[in-house]
Amino acid sequence: MTSQLSADTQFPPTVLRPGYDRNDLQPGILHFGLGAFHRAHQGIYTQRALQSEFGPWGIVAVNLRSPEPVEALAAQGGLYSVTVRDSHGETSEVVGVTIDWLCAARDRKRVLAYLANTSIHIVTLTVSEKAYGLHPATGGIDETHPAIANDIANPDAPVGAIGYLVAGLAARRNRGMRPFTVLCCDNLPSNGKVVRKLVLEMAERHDPRLALWIETEGAFPSSMVDRIVPAATDDTRLRARSLLGVNDALALDTEPFMQWVIEDEFISARPSWEAGGALFVKNVEPYEKMKLRLLNGSHTMIAHLGLLKGLDCVRDVMADPEFVAMTRDHMRVASATLDPVPDIDLDHYMNQLIERFSNRAIAHRNIQIAMDSSQKLPQRIFSPAVEALAAGDDGASFARVVGLWIAALIRFKDCNDPRRDELLSAAQGADPQDYTASFVAIEGLFPRPLATSRPWRDLVNREVAAWL
Known part of the structure; x- marks a missing residue:
């Protein structure tokens, strides 16, 4: 039986591997949405950044509801592969930037603890447009959205992305800490401004002083992301096994092209994402x-x-x-x-x-x-x-x-x-x-x-x- 991808795997020389010591990685980013796009986009950019300039930029990957990708990542010690394919051939890369993995529906306390930890400088999101609870007419929070309704009523027990952001920021304010930078990577126009508005509206319902603190101290840079990442299939996993020599339950195929344009507005330090080609601009x-x-x-x-x-x-x-x-x-x-x-x-x-x-x-x-x-x-x-x-x-x-x-x-x-x-x-x-x-x-x-x-x-x- 073919073994599973792990830290002990001996890869063929054609497979690209993390060019840094994973044992030295410390958490610095918490990411909501452990989907294919994040793994083939932000995961690759962060790997490039660490290979260029090592730092405390390990990713804590959080899935809001489904435990399956979390369990798969745990079984592989945080490793997964991305195969770039076009008419010229294919190249597989093992990505090792993720250092912890949580399902928020099962482990809310640990997610909240991370958000309140000084080690987390940046919270990124790829949760899809519908998960934000955006009201199509007002551009604010939609109180009929199940996650929004829950998180207004239960601020200390959030289930949605906006609720978690507000709860994490509230904990940091209560402890005299600086906020984390919130970096949205979903396909929403002016996504940073959108998420900022939603967070402020949610915070206002809980504590107007919290909302004022976030408005004054917080940072919500907008970003534009681009890479075509199809949903994985059995063929994807079979191809990965032939390239890696082991099974990878989280294997992905993608194209050579990738793009990330980010407003350069961060509260504190950030990875050197430009090493992977990210473009930092004033207006995205x-x-x-x-x-x-x-x-x-x-x-x-x-x-x-x-x-x-x-x-x-x-x-x-x-x-x-x-x-x-x-x-x-x-x-x-x-x-x-x-x-x-x-x-x-x-x-x-x-x-x-x-x-x-x-x-x-x-x-x-x-x-x-x-x-x-x-x-x-x-x-x-x-x-x-x-x-x-x-x-x-x-x-x-x-x-x-x-x-x-x-x-x-x-x-x-x-x-x-x-x-x-x-x-x-x-x-x-x-x-x-x-x-x-x-x-x-x-x-x-x-x-x-x-x-x-x-x-x-x-x-x-x-x-x-x-x-x-």
């Missing part, structure tokens, strides 16, 4: 808007094209020249809504995206990308559509994406989305004379300029009809 918003509208917006379109055409992965959609042209056209239209992006050649960036989407070695499933679309469309599609209409454009390309989404909901009568019941009810009651009507009626789903634009809604209806 132009970069994140570029990524959300060009990469993520195109991904949403491609994913729904794939679902409607019965194509499993992004690469399958991009094998059709018609869909490649459609993707390029959408990017071109979306790029017209962008602010200037320092040091970025947009034409080159868009060509890179086409190449990345077409990577035959990466099996990024369309159904994975299509998850939680109601939470993603506002920043990826609705916002640029509103701007396009205000500038005198018809917004047809954005209407196409929305039409594809609605057509998929009507055809398949199912979705993986936090607003699933509302969306499926709208799909069930959709009127062929105006498919958009039942969706526009969902509170807080569409921004008013789109909901009230008859010409734009007619374009959406035309797209829905074309795909049903």
